[in-house]
Amino acid sequence: MPIDGAVRQAVLDAVPRLRAFAISLCGNIDRADDLVQETLLRALANIKSFQPGTNMSAWLFTILRNHFHSEYRKRRREVEDVDGSYTESLKSQPEQLGHVEFGEFRKALVKLPADQREALVLVGAAGFSYEDAANICGCAVGTIKSRVSRAREKLTELLSIESTEAFGPDASTRAVLASGRD
Amino acid sequence: MKDRKPEPEPPMAETTSSAHKGPGIKLGRDIQAKIGQQLRAMYDDVVKQGVPDRFTELLNQLDAGDHKGKR
Numbered sequence: 001m002p003i004d005g006a007v008r009q010a011v012l013d014a015v016p017r018l019r020a021f022a023i024s025l026c027g028n029i030d031r032a033d034d035l036v037q038e039t040l041l042r043a044l045a046n047i048k049s050f051q052p053g054t055n056m057s058a059w060l061f062t063i064l065r066n067h068f069h070s071e072y073r074k075r076r077r078e079v080e081d082v083d084g085s086y087t088e089s090l091k092s093q094p095e096q097l098g099h100v101e102f103g104e105f106r107k108a109l110v111k112l113p114a115d116q117r118e119a120l121v122l123v124g125a126a127g128f129s130y131e132d133a134a135n136i137c138g139c140a141v142g143t144i145k146s147r148v149s150r151a152r153e154k155l156t157e158l159l160s161i162e163s164t165e166a167f168g169p170d171a172s173t174r175a176v177l178a179s180g181r182d
Numbered sequence: 183m184k185d186r187k188p189e190p191e192p193p194m195a196e197t198t199s200s201a202h203k204g205p206g207i208k209l210g211r212d213i214q215a216k217i218g219q220q221l222r223a224m225y226d227d228v229v230k231q232g233v234p235d236r237f238t239e240l241l242n243q244l245d246a247g248d249h250k251g252k253r
Contacts, residue, residue, distance in 0.1 A: 020226075105221075125222050152214060
């Protein structure tokens with residue numbers, strides 16, 4: 001199966017971002033790499049369904065996301081990994097962020113419902129438009145906006161309570177935030 | 183799926199929860215900014231790892247037609 005040079009380059013260029021997205025979905029670097037590999041095999045086997053000139057990256061993200069939900073989400077216990085291998089997989093922390101703070105953020109992120117987390121990652125980290133994110137997730141643009149908004153609210157709530165020292169709210173603010181907690 | 187220019191990312195502060203009005207609103211903005219920063223940092227941390235060899239090798243194998251179709 002000879003691979004067109006431009007296709008090969010576009011696929012390879014997308015791999016780092018596919019891995020980052022895959023890890024946010026399945027929470028494990030090894031499984032994420034398997035997910036990316038299966039995505040590439042599927043994509044190249046169906047390359048004729050890709051329209052040249054359209055967004056290759058969004059097309060690959062769609063395949064990866066659909067594959068994840070059809071195959072991986074069945075094994076639910078492996079999806080939520082608050083303190084396990086996801087944490088282990090990301091030992092190299094960005095220098096500007098404290099380790100404790102970064103760990104708290106990851107723990108808060110995995111507490112989000114999966115649909116909210118993937119919407120937030122696609123828009124807030126991967127840089128997709130709401131429209132592209134909606135195409136990738138197979139839902140309406142308004143649904144994506146709603147999920148992103150709820151994800152941010154929930155994270156704000158979680159981080160406000162868990163990181164009061166980092167963010168320094170006064171006691172009355174804490175009381176207001178705590179009263180809104182589920 | 184058409185090719186689109188990515189829209190500029192909306193500022194995180196815009197979506198401060200309406201439930202956090204009053205004393206919480208500045209805190210909400212601060213945390214929204216932190217959320218955006220940490221989300222991108224976490225994502226970029228993986229992106230910066232580049233392309234692991236296994237994927238280059240996979241494409242080489244597929245290109246040569248000798249991939250066994252591992253599932």
